[in-house]
Amino acid sequence: MTEERKVTSNSFYQFLAEKKLMGSRCKKCQALYLPPHPICQKCYSTDMEWVEMKGSGKLAAFTAISVGPTCTIAEGHDRNNPYLVGIVKMDEGPKICGRIQGIDPRNPDKIKVGTPVKVEFPERVIGSRCYVSFKAQ
Amino acid sequence: MSRKARKPARGVAIVGAGMSKFGSFPDKNGRDLFVEAFTEMTKSVDKGIDIKDIEALYVGNFSSDLFEGQGHIAPIMADWVGLGPKPATRVEGACGSGGISIREGLIGIASGIYDIVLVSGVEKMSTLPTERVTDTLASAADTIYEGCCGFTFPGLYAAMATAYMAKYGATVEDFMRVGIKNHKNGALNPKAQFNKSIRDLMNARIEKAKQKGDPTPNWHDELDFLKDPQANPIVAWPMRLFDCSPITDGAACLLLVAEDLAKNFTDKPVYIIGSGQASDHALHEREDMTTLLSAKIAAKEAYEMSGVTPKDIQIAEVHDCFTIAELVAIEDLGFFKPGEGPRATREGLTAREGAKPINTSGGLKSKGHPVGASGVGQAIEIWHQMRGTAGPRQVPGKDIRLALTHNVGATGGTCVVHIYERR
Numbered sequence: 001m002t003e004e005r006k007v008t009s010n011s012f013y014q015f016l017a018e019k020k021l022m023g024s025r026c027k028k029c030q031a032l033y034l035p036p037h038p039i040c041q042k043c044y045s046t047d048m049e050w051v052e053m054k055g056s057g058k059l060a061a062f063t064a065i066s067v068g069p070t071c072t073i074a075e076g077h078d079r080n081n082p083y084l085v086g087i088v089k090m091d092e093g094p095k096i097c098g099r100i101q102g103i104d105p106r107n108p109d110k111i112k113v114g115t116p117v118k119v120e121f122p123e124r125v126i127g128s129r130c131y132v133s134f135k136a137q
Numbered sequence: 138m139s140r141k142a143r144k145p146a147r148g149v150a151i152v153g154a155g156m157s158k159f160g161s162f163p164d165k166n167g168r169d170l171f172v173e174a175f176t177e178m179t180k181s182v183d184k185g186i187d188i189k190d191i192e193a194l195y196v197g198n199f200s201s202d203l204f205e206g207q208g209h210i211a212p213i214m215a216d217w218v219g220l221g222p223k224p225a226t227r228v229e230g231a232c233g234s235g236g237i238s239i240r241e242g243l244i245g246i247a248s249g250i251y252d253i254v255l256v257s258g259v260e261k262m263s264t265l266p267t268e269r270v271t272d273t274l275a276s277a278a279d280t281i282y283e284g285c286c287g288f289t290f291p292g293l294y295a296a297m298a299t300a301y302m303a304k305y306g307a308t309v310e311d312f313m314r315v316g317i318k319n320h321k322n323g324a325l326n327p328k329a330q331f332n333k334s335i336r337d338l339m340n341a342r343i344e345k346a347k348q349k350g351d352p353t354p355n356w357h358d359e360l361d362f363l364k365d366p367q368a369n370p371i372v373a374w375p376m377r378l379f380d381c382s383p384i385t386d387g388a389a390c391l392l393l394v395a396e397d398l399a400k401n402f403t404d405k406p407v408y409i410i411g412s413g414q415a416s417d418h419a420l421h422e423r424e425d426m427t428t429l430l431s432a433k434i435a436a437k438e439a440y441e442m443s444g445v446t447p448k449d450i451q452i453a454e455v456h457d458c459f460t461i462a463e464l465v466a467i468e469d470l471g472f473f474k475p476g477e478g479p480r481a482t483r484e485g486l487t488a489r490e491g492a493k494p495i496n497t498s499g500g501l502k503s504k505g506h507p508v509g510a511s512g513v514g515q516a517i518e519i520w521h522q523m524r525g526t527a528g529p530r531q532v533p534g535k536d537i538r539l540a541l542t543h544n545v546g547a548t549g550g551t552c553v554v555h556i557y558e559r560r
Contacts, residue, residue: 063295113303
């Protein structure tokens with residue numbers, strides 16, 4: 001049924017809840033988008049198809065957050081319990097933001113851009129929505 | 138990629154400027170600060186301005202709705218300074234709102250619709266607790282794809298900083314030096330939120346420890362102080378407290394008039410000769426996260442419109458919401474090559490006495506960052522430096538005739554660049 005879902009952010013998060021990281025590809029010029037875009041930014045076509053990402057990538061940028069928004073404070077994070085977020089470059093090319101697990105956020109100076117990561121699908125949600133999460137390999 | 142910049146059909150000049158003190162003012166709301174800025178602006182017009190002659194008002198404001206529970210602020214600001222029933226329009230581009238306000242005023246005059254326009258910015262941020270300010274600022278990013286996993290606004294700039302460190306081998310000290318320099322300038326600015334140098338702040342802490350009978354910290358210098366996690370805690374690594382602009386209340390106003398009318402108001406107008414604005418994707422969708430494409434395009438348009446080059450610019454106020462942002466800005470504007478921002482800062486080229494003084498006002502870092510007002514505040518520093526009224530922070534040994542402002546919304550979703558001339 002995946003093809004019938006409209007290319008919207010709601011669909012993206014529906015897929016994520018089903019443990020699928022989905023991008024969109026322009027059927028006309030093959031440009032790949034993650035997060036999925038409904039209109040191709042290169043050729044303006046609206047003829048897009050869903051593509052499941054393999055889930056592997058590398059850390060392109062990151063940060064350990066000590067002063068968080070209310071939603072991560074509610075998760076129990078604070079100055080003494082920071083959390084890691086990052087921008088991951090997927091093997092297929094596009095980049096996406098996500099929570100980064102499996103590395104110690106207390107020693108951020110030891111973390112390297114380029115660290116391989118793999119998508120994981122946590123059960124936890126922020127607010128009413130699950131979020132993209134990666135685990136360092 | 139960018140269109141060819143056209144010249145405005147009619148030139149525009151600044152003939153008046155005023156700003157409130159920037160800081161944290163529990164007893165003042167946005168409109169009180171706006172009245173302060175407006176009053177100072179009217180007094181600054183050398184040959185006087187009849188308020189009735191102002192034809193329209195643009196107000197740069199990011200989020201009075203979330204910060205103060207007040208939407209639709211433009212008519213309120215107009216009313217509070219006696220400008221009603223003139224058209225009053227709020228413009229929003231996150232932290233770039235003020236720059237857009239200047240540009241919209243310029244377009245209004247260049248089009249021939251108006252002769253005399255008030256452009257302004259205001260933000261009252263300190264009412265909310267820090268975590269809700271964090272929520273509000275994060276709403277300037279893409280809440281669905283950036284904020285969702287817990288990215289904050291400082292966090293996005295911190296991520297840019299890690300990409301910059303990985304690409305160019307920059308260090309945390311390179312970021313800290315930007316803050317040291319800007320605080321040094323801000324110490325000379327009576328309107329600045331923190332008009333103290335990092336050394337002043339460090340010495341004050343040592344003095345306080347002595348008075349309390351606590352062990353005296355033995356920091357050797359400012360960098361040593363800034364590396365102490367107790368004195369300078371991490372906000373979003375590698376951005377620490379003193380890498381981040383503060384939470385600020387403030388307002389700023391500029392009076393723009395058609396070039397041919399400028400001399401009716403002052404013998405020393407400041408002409409706006411270049412203007413550029415651009416937008417960009419969210420940070421993760423950018424090819425290169427160590428540069429802002431919107432800044433490069435806005436700068437290119439402003440340079441083309443004015444016919445000047447980065448070399449000609451004598452001073453600039455750039456958007457240092459975080460220390461990494463100033464390094465990226467001075468490279469995007471063509472002042473220094475990509476990756477050379479840290480060296481330029483280390484060698485003092487961007488200091489007030491340097492070859493290319495950057496953020497003589499103290500920048501957003503030390504002067505303060507009332508987000509919607511910041512872009513207008515930048516132009517006010519240029520106004521003072523060009524007219525020789527910057528007091529103790531007047532750039533020494535330079536007759537300032539060409540200057541630039543660079544105002545960014547969020548991580549570069551918006552960027553506005555203006556170029557100014559004194560003839």
